[in-house]
Amino acid sequence: MTTRLDAQIAFLNEADKLKSITRATTLADGSRAENSAEHSWHLTLYALVLADQAKPGVDISRVIKMLILHDLVEIDAGDNPIFDNVDHVAVAAAEQKAADRIFGLLPPDIAADLRGIWEEFEAAETDDAQFAKSLDRFQPPMLNLAAGGGSWTNYNVDEATIAARVGSKIKIGAPALWDYAQNRIAAFFKSQGSN
Amino acid sequence: MTTRLDAQIAFLNEADKLKSITRATTLADGSRAENSAEHSWHLTLYALVLADQAKPGVDISRVIKMLILHDLVEIDAGDNPIFDNVDHVAVAAAEQKAADRIFGLLPPDIAADLRGIWEEFEAAETDDAQFAKSLDRFQPPMLNLAAGGGSWTNYNVDEATIAARVGSKIKIGAPALWDYAQNRIAAFFKSQGSN
Numbered sequence: 485m486t487t488r489l490d491a492q493i494a495f496l497n498e499a500d501k502l503k504s505i506t507r508a509t510t511l512a513d514g515s516r517a518e519n520s521a522e523h524s525w526h527l528t529l530y531a532l533v534l535a536d537q538a539k540p541g542v543d544i545s546r547v548i549k550m551l552i553l554h555d556l557v558e559i560d561a562g563d564n565p566i567f568d569n570v571d572h573v574a575v576a577a578a579e580q581k582a583a584d585r586i587f588g589l590l591p592p593d594i595a596a597d598l599r600g601i602w603e604e605f606e607a608a609e610t611d612d613a614q615f616a617k618s619l620d621r622f623q624p625p626m627l628n629l630a631a632g633g634g635s636w637t638n639y640n641v642d643e644a645t646i647a648a649r650v651g652s653k654i655k656i657g658a659p660a661l662w663d664y665a666q667n668r669i670a671a672f673f674k675s676q677g678s679n
Numbered sequence: 680m681t682t683r684l685d686a687q688i689a690f691l692n693e694a695d696k697l698k699s700i701t702r703a704t705t706l707a708d709g710s711r712a713e714n715s716a717e718h719s720w721h722l723t724l725y726a727l728v729l730a731d732q733a734k735p736g737v738d739i740s741r742v743i744k745m746l747i748l749h750d751l752v753e754i755d756a757g758d759n760p761i762f763d764n765v766d767h768v769a770v771a772a773a774e775q776k777a778a779d780r781i782f783g784l785l786p787p788d789i790a791a792d793l794r795g796i797w798e799e800f801e802a803a804e805t806d807d808a809q810f811a812k813s814l815d816r817f818q819p820p821m822l823n824l825a826a827g828g829g830s831w832t833n834y835n836v837d838e839a840t841i842a843a844r845v846g847s848k849i850k851i852g853a854p855a856l857w858d859y860a861q862n863r864i865a866a867f868f869k870s871q872g873s874n
């Protein structure tokens with residue numbers, strides 16, 4: 485007989501696979517690719533530490549819950565590097581299918597609760613979700629700057645591409661973080677000369 | 680000039696090192712050792728999913744904050760596997776020194792706030808901290824069961840040792856989780872025969 489607790493543990497064991505989903509971004513020391521589980525942890529710490537950058541009324545505890553859950557669908561759908569050109573409709577469909585399967589492992593009441601938080605993040609309409617999304621876009625440039633290029637070097641991207649793909653999103657939920665990142669990114673590319 | 684935001688980012692970059700601190704526990708598939716950053720993420724998910732196991736009045740959002748922060752001191756002090764015999768006074772002193780340095784990178788107001796949450800976890804006196812501690816002890820046996828032995832095999836521990844070192848702690852904040860774990864652990868060791 486499968487008990488409620490068996491279902492909760494089955495979900496938590498399945499979630500363990502997020503530790504094996506690798507991202508385009510490297511660790512700050514450049515030693516290896518970051519995985520999506522440790523990335524999610526790092527983002528929850530970003531939310532705690534950068535709470536003063538959120539709009540008034542943002543509920544940081546809810547932002548943290550979104551960030552804990554935001555990448556779980558990658559277990560089935562994989563990570564899509566931000567500088568890749570992907571079919572957004574196909575990705576969204578794959579992620580919905582993944583959410584059905586993965587949240588579906590949980591007892592229905594918990595599944596509904598956690599899926600609701602994830603859907604709010606995905607929709608990016610509430611202030612909480614927009615702040616969470618901004619942090620998700622702000623952390624990779626901080627790692628790339630620390631690593632001396634990181635995924636920018638590997639994907640051969642320039643400042644304008646970063647502003648278009650990353651800056652435009654950070655600005656929505658955390659405009660001062662984009663100002664900060666933009667200045668540091670400009671200084672980085674200047675230091676690289678015409679490379 | 681170092682701005683407030685520079686200090687916040689310096690802390691977040693330093694925290695990145697937790698992704699390189701390895702633990703005795705393996706991933707559920709046994710493929711490699713777990714690191715303390717992804718372990719911390721997994722525990723935050725345990726808190727979300729197992730909230731119904733907390734005593735009435737436990738604040739799950741505060742539990743999650745503790746779990747995000749709980750292992751940061753390992754960046755300087757390292758992880759102490761639960762089945763190792765360590766000098767607890769020396770470990771506590773090393774962790775306090777680590778907390779001074781690592782939280783000290785933050786602007787003072789944020790440092791005081793986050794250090795307070797970490798100290799509450801360490802003291803294990805409040806219901807929130809005791810639930811967080813119970814989850815920290817409950818996750819490794821779930822991974823070991825999934826991996827078919829994991830750190831139990833590597834450390835050659837028996838059921839009585841697990842009950843003494845792990846069970847005694849899980850029981851404090853989440854007694855039904857220890858009942859569940861104990862039954863599964865007993866079945867696991869029975870299946871191993873007299874090995």
Ligand SMILES: [Ca+2]
Nearest residue numbers: 718749750815
């Ligand atoms: Ca721990």
